[in-house]
Amino acid sequence: MTVPQPAKVGDRIKEIDTPALLLDLEVLERNIVRMQKLADAAGVALRPHAKSHKSADIALKQIAAGAVGLCAQKVSEAALLVANGVGDVLVSNQVVGARKIGQLASLATRARIGVCVDDPGNVEQIAQAARHFGGHIEMLVEVDVGMGRCGVDPADAPGLCQKIIATEGVGFGGLQAYNGRAQHVRSHADRGAAIEASATAVRRVLSDLEASGVACPRVTGAGTGTFEFEAASGLWNELQCGSYVFMDADYSRNLDERGTEIDTFGHSLFILAGVLSIAQPGRAVVDAGLKCLSVDSGLPVVSGLAGAVYAGASDEHGTLTTGDGNGPALGDQVRLIPGHCDPTVNLHDWYVGVRGDTVEAVWPVTARGAMF
Amino acid sequence: MTVPQPAKVGDRIKEIDTPALLLDLEVLERNIVRMQKLADAAGVALRPHAKSHKSADIALKQIAAGAVGLCAQKVSEAALLVANGVGDVLVSNQVVGARKIGQLASLATRARIGVCVDDPGNVEQIAQAARHFGGHIEMLVEVDVGMGRCGVDPADAPGLCQKIIATEGVGFGGLQAYNGRAQHVRSHADRGAAIEASATAVRRVLSDLEASGVACPRVTGAGTGTFEFEAASGLWNELQCGSYVFMDADYSRNLDERGTEIDTFGHSLFILAGVLSIAQPGRAVVDAGLKCLSVDSGLPVVSGLAGAVYAGASDEHGTLTTGDGNGPALGDQVRLIPGHCDPTVNLHDWYVGVRGDTVEAVWPVTARGAMF
Numbered sequence: 001m002t003v004p005q006p007a008k009v010g011d012r013i014k015e016i017d018t019p020a021l022l023l024d025l026e027v028l029e030r031n032i033v034r035m036q037k038l039a040d041a042a043g044v045a046l047r048p049h050a051k052s053h054k055s056a057d058i059a060l061k062q063i064a065a066g067a068v069g070l071c072a073q074k075v076s077e078a079a080l081l082v083a084n085g086v087g088d089v090l091v092s093n094q095v096v097g098a099r100k101i102g103q104l105a106s107l108a109t110r111a112r113i114g115v116c117v118d119d120p121g122n123v124e125q126i127a128q129a130a131r132h133f134g135g136h137i138e139m140l141v142e143v144d145v146g147m148g149r150c151g152v153d154p155a156d157a158p159g160l161c162q163k164i165i166a167t168e169g170v171g172f173g174g175l176q177a178y179n180g181r182a183q184h185v186r187s188h189a190d191r192g193a194a195i196e197a198s199a200t201a202v203r204r205v206l207s208d209l210e211a212s213g214v215a216c217p218r219v220t221g222a223g224t225g226t227f228e229f230e231a232a233s234g235l236w237n238e239l240q241c242g243s244y245v246f247m248d249a250d251y252s253r254n255l256d257e258r259g260t261e262i263d264t265f266g267h268s269l270f271i272l273a274g275v276l277s278i279a280q281p282g283r284a285v286v287d288a289g290l291k292c293l294s295v296d297s298g299l300p301v302v303s304g305l306a307g308a309v310y311a312g313a314s315d316e317h318g319t320l321t322t323g324d325g326n327g328p329a330l331g332d333q334v335r336l337i338p339g340h341c342d343p344t345v346n347l348h349d350w351y352v353g354v355r356g357d358t359v360e361a362v363w364p365v366t367a368r369g370a371m372f
Numbered sequence: 373m374t375v376p377q378p379a380k381v382g383d384r385i386k387e388i389d390t391p392a393l394l395l396d397l398e399v400l401e402r403n404i405v406r407m408q409k410l411a412d413a414a415g416v417a418l419r420p421h422a423k424s425h426k427s428a429d430i431a432l433k434q435i436a437a438g439a440v441g442l443c444a445q446k447v448s449e450a451a452l453l454v455a456n457g458v459g460d461v462l463v464s465n466q467v468v469g470a471r472k473i474g475q476l477a478s479l480a481t482r483a484r485i486g487v488c489v490d491d492p493g494n495v496e497q498i499a500q501a502a503r504h505f506g507g508h509i510e511m512l513v514e515v516d517v518g519m520g521r522c523g524v525d526p527a528d529a530p531g532l533c534q535k536i537i538a539t540e541g542v543g544f545g546g547l548q549a550y551n552g553r554a555q556h557v558r559s560h561a562d563r564g565a566a567i568e569a570s571a572t573a574v575r576r577v578l579s580d581l582e583a584s585g586v587a588c589p590r591v592t593g594a595g596t597g598t599f600e601f602e603a604a605s606g607l608w609n610e611l612q613c614g615s616y617v618f619m620d621a622d623y624s625r626n627l628d629e630r631g632t633e634i635d636t637f638g639h640s641l642f643i644l645a646g647v648l649s650i651a652q653p654g655r656a657v658v659d660a661g662l663k664c665l666s667v668d669s670g671l672p673v674v675s676g677l678a679g680a681v682y683a684g685a686s687d688e689h690g691t692l693t694t695g696d697g698n699g700p701a702l703g704d705q706v707r708l709i710p711g712h713c714d715p716t717v718n719l720h721d722w723y724v725g726v727r728g729d730t731v732e733a734v735w736p737v738t739a740r741g742a743m744f
Contacts, residue, residue: 003448003741007491017471017744051687073688074659076375093650093688095455096659096703099389118651141653149689150649150657180686276419276466277522279490279514285522287446288717290668292743297683315423315714316445316465316743317521330491331468335536342687343662349741366740369375369721370655371664371688372389 007352011359018274018333019288021365022347025355027268028245034265035244036066039244042231043197047071047090047220049242055351056084058245071240075103076370078241082111084366090114090140092176092222092240094150097124100128100372108135116142118152118177120163123170131169138173139164140220142145143205145177145198149164154201158208165214174218177202178240184250184297188257195229202235224265225254248341250297271300271336271344272352273318275328284308284327286334288316291337292342293318300336310336379724383731385721390644390646390705393720393737395438397727399640400514400617401433406437406637407616419462419592421614422713425656426739427723428456430617441484443612448742454483456738457518462486464548464612466522467496472744473501480507481711488514488548491525492535495542503541510545510594511536515571515577517549526573530580537586546590549574550612555597556669560629570660570698596637597626620713622669634650642675643708643716644724645690647700648695656699656704657679658690666715672708682708 006020016022035315039046045199048062051073056345059070069088072078078089088111095104113196117123117139130137141160144151152160157175164172182194202219211218220238224232224247227253230236244249246269275287293312302308307323320327320334328334337342346368347370353361378392388394411418420434431442431453433558441460444450450461460483467476474481479485480502487509489495498673502509511562513532513578516523524532554566581588591723592610594602596619603607615623618641619729628634662685665672674680679695692699692706700706710716721740725733 005743006744018469019743094657096648097390097646120650122702144652146559148652149686150651150653154649272400274469276468277490279522279524279528280520281517282519285466287743290666290712291718292494295668296662314521319521324551330494346663347741347743361742369719371391371659371719372374 003349005266005350005362007359007362009359009362012335013354013357013359014333016272016352016359018272019292020272020352021345022270022272022335023351023353024268024270025353026359027266028058031184031245031247031265031268032062032065033340036240038067039231039239043235044231045238047238047240048245049092049240050066050077050081050367051243052242052345054345054365054370055363056081056086056366057084057363059249062367068238072370074108075100076372077367078113079103079107079369083106086090086111088112092116092178094118094122094142095126101126104133105133106139107199109133114138114140114173116140116162117149117164118142121161123160123163125207127167127169137170139170139171140218142171143201145201146179146194147181149180151176154204158206158212158214161209161214162212173207174216174220175202175237175246176221177219178221178223180223183223184223184254186253186255188255191226191254192229195226206235222348236363243341246341248297249301249337250338260269267303269335269341270303270340271338273334276336278327278330282322282324282327284320285321286317286320287322288318288336289313289316291315292346292347293338294340296343300338303335303337305334308334340362375721377722377734379731379734381731385726385729385731386597386645386705388731389643389665390725392644392724393640393717393722394707395723395725396640396642397725397732399638400430401619403637404434404437406508407613411603411611414437416603416608416622417610419610420614420617421464421612421662422449422453422739424614424717425617426717426737427735428453428738428741429733429735431458440610443614444741446478446744447472448744449739450485452477452739452742454479455474457481460484464488464550466490466494466514467498473498477501477505477507477648481507481709486510486512486545488512489532490514490522490711492532495532495535495539499539509542511542512545512548512590514548515573517573518551518566518703519553520646521552526576527640530584531580532584533586534584545598546588546592546595547574547577549608550593550595552595555595555598556626558625558627563626564601567605568596568738569609575601576612578607596623599720615713618713620669621673621709621711639675639709641710641713642722643672643710644662644704645708647702647704647706648704650699653695654696654699656692656694658692660690660708661685661688663687664719665710666712666719669712672710675707675709677706680706681723
């Protein structure tokens, strides 16, 4: 006995069980096409990040639209993508430990696999596994370009690149240069300045590599908040944006050059919640709390119910303030735009894809819980 | 292909794949016995909340220790408990909509089932379904005793109780009186005052019911933060504590009468994380971020690694500051005490139960994702 599907194909929206992960397919498709066009126009490759959607169905749509492959953040996530038809995955993260490295090397016998490294011992271990399994692994050196998380200093990057080149069983794939911290900086100018600082770090590494006669095939990175800067830099030739397919509430608070909220991409992802208590005036309690939406980047935003505010989340409840009168009725459905899509999606087993008022698809969240 | 188990019975801790939900079975068992003894000594029933652990294995241990049944927060959660051997479940929440009400009524033909209500129309709908399925549902009137979420005002409770008594197919089970807001108030005196205010509300309802000649079989509520007050009140005769089995970092910040942190229960639940980057001095990045631990009640606390602080969470990473020298090595395991257990557990498919250095049990998180 497992968790049931919240809907079946052909259902009307009002028949969907709540809380459910609702996907507006028209907006999703528009977002996928728009990002691909922007990448094409800039002359850079698009390798969307599957950490946002964890869905083989969406990944295959991105590839059909022109993406060169996908990024994944975990080996188990990559394995589920490959098992479901994705042939090219870059694990944009470090893979450490014999068990995970073995899985990575095994995967590389069935698909084109890349991985990021920031440690020479880790290079050795992965190369050993690659030789053992007989597959080819492309290694990218992760450079800390201002995020303060993983990655070597720019000064240490060329040495690690040289080590990869000198190691049998793996290939040098280039640089991973992602500045996650810049993604949610609100002002356009400040985001641009942050990526310019990242670009300075990348330029330094490229120039050192060039001086040693090392060709760098790829500089990959960027996210939905900053990709226009990386795409225009002349340095990055691959973008890893993920959230653009959904656009969470937090990303849409970023401002464009004119200081208005960015609307390049539309909100395609919602939590469809149900009202379970209206016992108190001015308040409606919905069945969507911390176990079906992530509040780390702020509370969800109510969509399509004027005056209603999602004011507080507990484990299984969301409390809406609804002002005077005009609140929803018991059992009514309410759409919420998640504050942060990635960890919200990971709480669900199913996407309910709708077009107009009809459920067109029920997709599994392929890599839900794939944290290894 | 699904998410793999992080360990198998007989493994050593160092063989567990990370990140994993690690359960210290000895501490868990001690917590279960201790809470049962406290309830027994106070002469009140214990009906632990399964929303914390979502585990049939732990639920059955609680029943074996003397619990009268379990609470669940969702119908789908209750259904999974019943399917796995729990015979008595109170859904301590409102159940709204034909689909969910049908599931509840169907469940009541296979187990002893209770549910909370705060709306007269909802009473009608549930009773209709109960008559249709032929099972018996016990209804508890939820009273808002200071939480400001679901529940009727104390003044409106007696009328709703009378309505249940007059309705065929359901039985009047008493009052649900839970003050969730009081659970994490730090000062002992302030928690006591909050529950005294809740008790005043309960007393008013009981006195109104008595004046109408209505017997109230049960007053149920309380959580790990306040149960001593409800147990001593002479009003509550059933406790719904859940978190005591695990004790998250946030609960252990509550203070006792002497102003010291409460240590009635021990920490039994950890996230076992792995170090995936030590490229920068004074910093270690672990593989446990927002997708395997919930930060809504604060960041996790590092256990057993002196000087290390979990300073920031991103989706798949946790950044530890480790001070000068003595940081962990690449691949080392680090134990984290989750800030908030309930939504953390819900991110995982497996408990890895250890005794000493050995994996003794790998239990499914039975109701993981059961949000309907």
